[in-house]
Amino acid sequence: AHACVESIPELNKMVTGVQALGNIRVFCRCRPLSKQEISAGFGQVVDFDAAKDGDLGILTGASTKKTFKFDRVYTPKDNQVDVFADALPLVTSVLDGYNVCIFAYGQTGTGKTFTMEGTEQNRGVNYRTLKQLFQIAKERIDSFIYNISVSVLEVYNEQIRDLLSTSPTSKRLEIKQSAEGFHHVPGIVQAQVENIKEVWDVLQIGSNSRAVGSNNVNEHSSRSHCMLCVMVKSKNLMTGECTKSKLWLVDLAGSERLAKTDAQGERLKEAQNINKSLSALGDVIYALATKSSHIPYRNSKLTHLLQDSLGGDSKTLMFVQISPSETDLNETLSSLNFATRVRGVELGPAKRQV
């Protein structure tokens, strides 16, 4: 049987030992040191002693440590199955009519794509989520009819691109609001999928088109947001009630700051747009977490697209991805500070003494 979370109190119970933070969860995942980092003799700055309690220590100096608190902390030993097990309650709630947003944030090279996409041998959250949705839909076949479709978008320099579109259109894609209040992008491909094989084919088309028109695919993907949207329509066969829900699975652009020497031309524009959209995302979630009266969704394409799945009774999960290496300390602290703010918790001063 699969966990089916009907209410937030139940979800809070499942995420044990964590203060109730409404519908926003932040999980921190640290990748292993790479072979190159090991052979270069780089040290680790991450302390996982209290990782089980959601505490992560960062050694900021010879005798200083800063502690961060999250809903979950994954060490490099935790695998894709461990991570997905914790995301599962959110995923299943999509079939109960909730809107959900799961995204990976962090410096380039910290494992955002590994967590969301994974590899063929070691699949990530996207594939496992869709597989689980089909599985549960099958289990509920006597009571519900589900219709699942997926779209794959990329946001680069504040422009939306449909990665499933085969027609080379130069028309700008815009976000519109439907009569029911749903935000959508008219004209994008919504591929109907019936099983995980079809999903895999669609994801392949999406990642192939990401490569088109860029000299360096890795560089391009680190500077754009890759967004998978899963639409679920359901009909309750007992009551006749129909619901629509939306799940966003997002691999964000790298959060690293641009070196001053690179700050010109196209690179500068890219960096400013990434900065703008990631700050907008932080501002929206912070405004939600602190119950602000104004939620600034319209400040970026990213937050505008995600609007239905951020706030209200929708559920949000952020993976903050970090590197263990001493050479990435500044970026790691910056990502952890961002994630802490997203949880709606003010930052305290660094603790003395390790």
Ligand code: ADP
């Ligand atoms: P990003 O998307 O943040 O730029 P990647 O997902 O491309 O980062 O990860 C960078 C490298 O680190 C890849 O080779 C990836 O396979 C590896 N990696 C990341 N996270 C893990 C992990 N938890 N376990 C093993 N390898 C990982």
